[in-house]
Amino acid sequence: MNARTGGVAATASRGGQIAFAGVGIELGGKTIIENLSFAVSPGEFVCIVGASGCGKTTALRLAAGLYRPSRGTVSFSGAAMAGPRRDIAIVFQDYGKALLPWRTAAGNVALALEAAGVPSAQRAPRIDALLDKVGLPAHGAKYPSEMSGGMQQRLQIARCLAQEPAALLMDEPFGALDAMTRQGLQDEVLALVGASGATVIFVTHDLEEAIYLGDRVIGLLPHPGRIGLDLEVDLPRPRDQLATREHPEFLRLRRELFDFIRTSEA
Amino acid sequence: MIADRAKPFVLPLVLVAAAEIAARASHLQSDTLAAPSEIAVALAASAVDGSLLVATRDTLLSAFAGLLIGAAIGLGAGLALGLVDILDRALEVTIEAIRPIPSVALLPIALIALGFGYRMEIAIVAFACVWPVLIFTRAAVRDVEPRLSEVARALRLTPWAKATKIVVPAALPRIFVAFRLAAGIALIVAVTVEIAVNPLGLGAAIMTAQQSLRPALMLALLVWIGLVGFALNAALVLAQRRLFGRFAPVEEPR
Numbered sequence: 001m002n003a004r005t006g007g008v009a010a011t012a013s014r015g016g017q018i019a020f021a022g023v024g025i026e027l028g029g030k031t032i033i034e035n036l037s038f039a040v041s042p043g044e045f046v047c048i049v050g051a052s053g054c055g056k057t058t059a060l061r062l063a064a065g066l067y068r069p070s071r072g073t074v075s076f077s078g079a080a081m082a083g084p085r086r087d088i089a090i091v092f093q094d095y096g097k098a099l100l101p102w103r104t105a106a107g108n109v110a111l112a113l114e115a116a117g118v119p120s121a122q123r124a125p126r127i128d129a130l131l132d133k134v135g136l137p138a139h140g141a142k143y144p145s146e147m148s149g150g151m152q153q154r155l156q157i158a159r160c161l162a163q164e165p166a167a168l169l170m171d172e173p174f175g176a177l178d179a180m181t182r183q184g185l186q187d188e189v190l191a192l193v194g195a196s197g198a199t200v201i202f203v204t205h206d207l208e209e210a211i212y213l214g215d216r217v218i219g220l221l222p223h224p225g226r227i228g229l230d231l232e233v234d235l236p237r238p239r240d241q242l243a244t245r246e247h248p249e250f251l252r253l254r255r256e257l258f259d260f261i262r263t264s265e266a
Numbered sequence: 267m268i269a270d271r272a273k274p275f276v277l278p279l280v281l282v283a284a285a286e287i288a289a290r291a292s293h294l295q296s297d298t299l300a301a302p303s304e305i306a307v308a309l310a311a312s313a314v315d316g317s318l319l320v321a322t323r324d325t326l327l328s329a330f331a332g333l334l335i336g337a338a339i340g341l342g343a344g345l346a347l348g349l350v351d352i353l354d355r356a357l358e359v360t361i362e363a364i365r366p367i368p369s370v371a372l373l374p375i376a377l378i379a380l381g382f383g384y385r386m387e388i389a390i391v392a393f394a395c396v397w398p399v400l401i402f403t404r405a406a407v408r409d410v411e412p413r414l415s416e417v418a419r420a421l422r423l424t425p426w427a428k429a430t431k432i433v434v435p436a437a438l439p440r441i442f443v444a445f446r447l448a449a450g451i452a453l454i455v456a457v458t459v460e461i462a463v464n465p466l467g468l469g470a471a472i473m474t475a476q477q478s479l480r481p482a483l484m485l486a487l488l489v490w491i492g493l494v495g496f497a498l499n500a501a502l503v504l505a506q507r508r509l510f511g512r513f514a515p516v517e518e519p520r
Binding site for chain 2: 064066083084085086088089090092094097098100102103111112114115116163
């Protein structure tokens with residue numbers, strides 16, 4: 001938290017809290033991303049969209065420090081990333097694989113607290129508060145296998161919030177969920193992020209989801225991944241599933257994004 | 267329902283009945299065979315005079331002690347090899363050279379070094395039990411869901427925390443399957459060592475019965491060893507279900 005609040009002023013001049021500068025990466029002998037540059041300001045909610053194979057997920061992993069760039073730099077609060085950091089949390093799409101099946105919901109949240117060295121006496125109240133926050137009160141004793149997909153993803157989000165992240169990276173977190181569950185979680189994520197002030201990079205293939213959630217939508221072009229579009233989303237907050245989606249600006253952005261994706265795939 | 271449950275027992279019972287009828291009809295006099303009823307009587311008699319229990323205790327003591335020592339070594343080595351790549355490559359040839367040695371082939375050396383008795387038998391059982399646990403553990407550690415390894419990285423878990431909080435719990439169901447496999451091997455090797463040289467336990471008892479021309483007792487001991495092995499595996503299967511039922515491991519071929 002200190003890094004974030006203390007770093008805001010210093011990093012703003014260097015172009016953002018999370019900054020990609022001329023980033024390129026090869027994986028398995030293939031160039032996945034080339035010359036990718038963008039910056040995300042503290043507290044900003046940026047969505048990344050693009051055709052499959054455009055390197056959305058790779059970009060997110062670079063931001064998380066899980067990959068090292070082959071060229072260029074990824075920096076956080078002005079310093080080059082040397083690897084994963086506890087104040088950057090990543091929510092994976094496949095919640096079923098990212099949770100520990102042998103630990104209860106409370107135990108899964110506890111993992112992040114154990115990693116951060118929180119004394120065991122302080123863990124229980126924080127776990128309760130976090131489960132409460134993501135809408136899973138009274139589910140602490142359940143195992144992931146006893147929970148629905150939506151509940152498991154909420155649990156993974158709770159574990160990430162336990163890191164008290166300055167930045168939250170989300171990789172198609174609702175891609176595997178049904179439409180109703182997805183809309184409910186979109187609003188919950190907006191509320192949680194609004195309350196914590198965390199910076200968010202949210203990867204999705206759902207264009208409307210990107211506009212609905214984001215302050216900004218970045219469209220990537222494939223082969224190799226690079227920026228093709230960078231849209232400001234000037235829609236009032238709090239967003240509303242009906243009113244926002246019927247807003248003329250929403251429809252205009254939607255048209256622009258669909259056109260972009262169509263031409264990028266052609 | 268009852269008929270369904272009874273079905274698996276029909277064939278063995280028919281075979282036992284047939285053996286009994288054949289033995290009586292032919293007025294069996296043999297150094298190798300005995301009627302099922304005689305076998306049952308011999309088994310009951312050795313149970314009553316206590317010799318069966320002493321022999322069973324000796325065999326199980328050696329088998330379990332060897333199993334625990336061997337499994338502990340296999341577990342430790344398997345974890346180390348699965349987690350540390352350099353170690354695995356450094357030891358690969360050595361392990362593959364030692365592993366194929368049949369445990370019983372160590373008998374002559376073990377006999378010179380340790381003499382007759384429990385220690386020698388335990389050492390050989392332990393040697394036999396190291397390998398399945400080592401191989402399964404190493405594979406289980408390697409196969410831990412890559413996403414969980416990323417979670418460990420993202421949370422910046424220390425290598426020790428990653429091993430104890432992620433890798434071992436994730437691998438545990440498969441390690442237990444290996445332990446079950448090793449338990450079966452432990453019993454086989456213990457009895458084999460007793461039959462070959464060691465004057466202890468069920469294996470020695472079966473040899474004594476054979477040499478004193480008591481086929482009924484010899485076969486009774488054979489049946490008993492089968493029952494002990496069956497009970498051991500059933501108990502471990504039950505324990506496996508109790509411990510890991512919620513996230514049952516993929517069953518390995520036995």
